Amino acid sequence: xxxxxxxxxxxxxxxxxxxxxxxxxxxxxxxxxxxxxxxxxxxxxxxxxxxxxxxxxxxxxxxxxxxxxxxxxxxxxxxxxxxxxxxxxxxxxxxxxxxxxxxxxxxxxxxxxxxxxxxxxxxxxxxxxxxxxxxxxxxxxxxxxxxxxxxxxxxxxxxxxxxxxxxxxxxxxxxxxxxxxxxxxxxxxxxxxxxxxxxxxxxxxxxxxxxxxxxxxxxx
Amino acid sequence: xxxxxxxxxxxxxxxxxxxxxxxxxxxxxxxxxxxxxxxxxxxxxxxxxxxxxxxxxxxxxxxxxxxxxxxxxxxxxxxxxxxxxxxxxxxxxxxxxxxxxxxxxxxxxxxxxxxxxxxxxxxxxxxxxxxxxxxxxxxxxxxxxxxxxxxxxxxxxxxxxxxxxxxxxxxxxxxxxxxxxxxxxxxxxxxxxxxxxxxxxxxxxxxxxxxxxxxxxxxx
Numbered sequence: 001x002x003x004x005x006x007x008x009x010x011x012x013x014x015x016x017x018x019x020x021x022x023x024x025x026x027x028x029x030x031x032x033x034x035x036x037x038x039x040x041x042x043x044x045x046x047x048x049x050x051x052x053x054x055x056x057x058x059x060x061x062x063x064x065x066x067x068x069x070x071x072x073x074x075x076x077x078x079x080x081x082x083x084x085x086x087x088x089x090x091x092x093x094x095x096x097x098x099x100x101x102x103x104x105x106x107x108x109x110x111x112x113x114x115x116x117x118x119x120x121x122x123x124x125x126x127x128x129x130x131x132x133x134x135x136x137x138x139x140x141x142x143x144x145x146x147x148x149x150x151x152x153x154x155x156x157x158x159x160x161x162x163x164x165x166x167x168x169x170x171x172x173x174x175x176x177x178x179x180x181x182x183x184x185x186x187x188x189x190x191x192x193x194x195x196x197x198x199x200x201x202x203x204x205x206x207x208x209x210x211x212x213x214x215x216x217x218x219x220x
Numbered sequence: 221x222x223x224x225x226x227x228x229x230x231x232x233x234x235x236x237x238x239x240x241x242x243x244x245x246x247x248x249x250x251x252x253x254x255x256x257x258x259x260x261x262x263x264x265x266x267x268x269x270x271x272x273x274x275x276x277x278x279x280x281x282x283x284x285x286x287x288x289x290x291x292x293x294x295x296x297x298x299x300x301x302x303x304x305x306x307x308x309x310x311x312x313x314x315x316x317x318x319x320x321x322x323x324x325x326x327x328x329x330x331x332x333x334x335x336x337x338x339x340x341x342x343x344x345x346x347x348x349x350x351x352x353x354x355x356x357x358x359x360x361x362x363x364x365x366x367x368x369x370x371x372x373x374x375x376x377x378x379x380x381x382x383x384x385x386x387x388x389x390x391x392x393x394x395x396x397x398x399x400x401x402x403x404x405x406x407x408x409x410x411x412x413x414x415x416x417x418x419x420x421x422x423x424x425x426x427x428x429x430x431x432x433x434x435x436x437x438x439x440x
Binding site for chain 2: 049051053054059060063064090092093098101103104107110112116118120136140143144147148150151152153154155187189190191192194195197198201203205207208210211212216217218
């Protein structure tokens with residue numbers, strides 16, 4: 001109720017149609033739908049962690065994990081021991097950016113500015129060695145651009161120890177809420193500050209590994 | 221495989237035992253388990269968005285939403301129309317903080333520093349008016365401390381339009397990865413910068429609502 005216009009429970013139920021399936025059709029809050037694929041790419045490419053939803057033994061699990069995009073494929077990974085990866089069922093991947101805290105004159109209209117992407121699908125196990133490298137490159141470059149070229153590439157053994165999954169972006173939706181609070185007209189006269197506190201992700205100064213050899217500087 | 225030590229697929233499968241259930245027992249990466257309840261509170265109280273996993277028509281959905289903690293109860297909310305709220309089934313709530321990008325000498329050991337909390341349970345619909353207010357207060361105060369007192373309180377009509385759910389923190393786990401990269405010994409001689417890029421959430425300058433009456437300043 002505060003934050004009714006913030007990421008609501010039915011964020012995906014009300015999500016826009018990048019695809020035409022029932023789950024991603026606009027049901028509510030249609031004004032917030034961002035319908036073009038570019039918006040999807042933007043949300044994904046500017047994020048670092050997704051929340052992966054899986055069903056294990058009938059129960060839902062939501063796990064934070066890295067990802068990377070290449071074209072219309074999202075790559076996920078895990079060690080070969082990960083139970084969630086072996087399930088093989090449908091998953092839901094959500095990436096969310098919190099852009100601002102929306103402070104209204106009424107508690108009821110407090111909200112958040114945000115952008116989020118939701119993807120549904122059945123991940124495909126990547127077995128082709130070339131595509132496996134493509135997926136891992138997308139993953140590490142999404143974490144920190146340039147590191148695929150800067151760091152030592154995976155060995156055959158490391159590759160074998162890693163599961164890479166490919167998730168199609170066919171069924172995906174993007175939602176966004178931006179702008180000032182939406183107070184009721186009769187509240188505008190209240191003596192209460194209203195507006196937005198912008199939120200952003202900031203990178204601090206690089207902290208060198210204590211084991212770093214002398215003379216190796218950080219370069220972005 | 222990059223980021224094998226970052227939030228992995230089995231983040232919850234490997235999560236520590238704040239509770240004694242199978243899902244929250246330590247299976248892997250036990251060294252990363254933070255076992256005390258204080259750690260759980262810290263992760264929750266310093267976060268603003270959770271990712272709520274629900275099963276709707278047999279499919280998993282992961283939705284970003286606000287939350288608030290009061291004691292050992294997590295409060296969630298939504299409008300009364302939200303389909304996900306009506307399901308009544310078990311949910312999984314995950315709160316994640318990305319603390320740093322871990323750049324290793326090998327692609328394989330790239331990772332993320334993070335803290336995450338995972339809560340399982342069957343939310344209870346809050347019907348008691350007093351508890352409903354308690355939950356909403358927790359929600360708005362978690363968004364922006366002080367706003368419950370600063371802003372106009374909910375009307376009876378607004379209260380009626382809002383669903384508040386209570387989720388017990390009985391079955392919860394916390395995981396964390398901190399510190400420098402964990403490169404293989406034979407890679408330490410490589411001419412590759414290694415270390416951590418700290419990540420933090422930063423609040424920008426308050427942006428007043430265009431409709432804000434003159435003379436009302438922002439005070440935290």
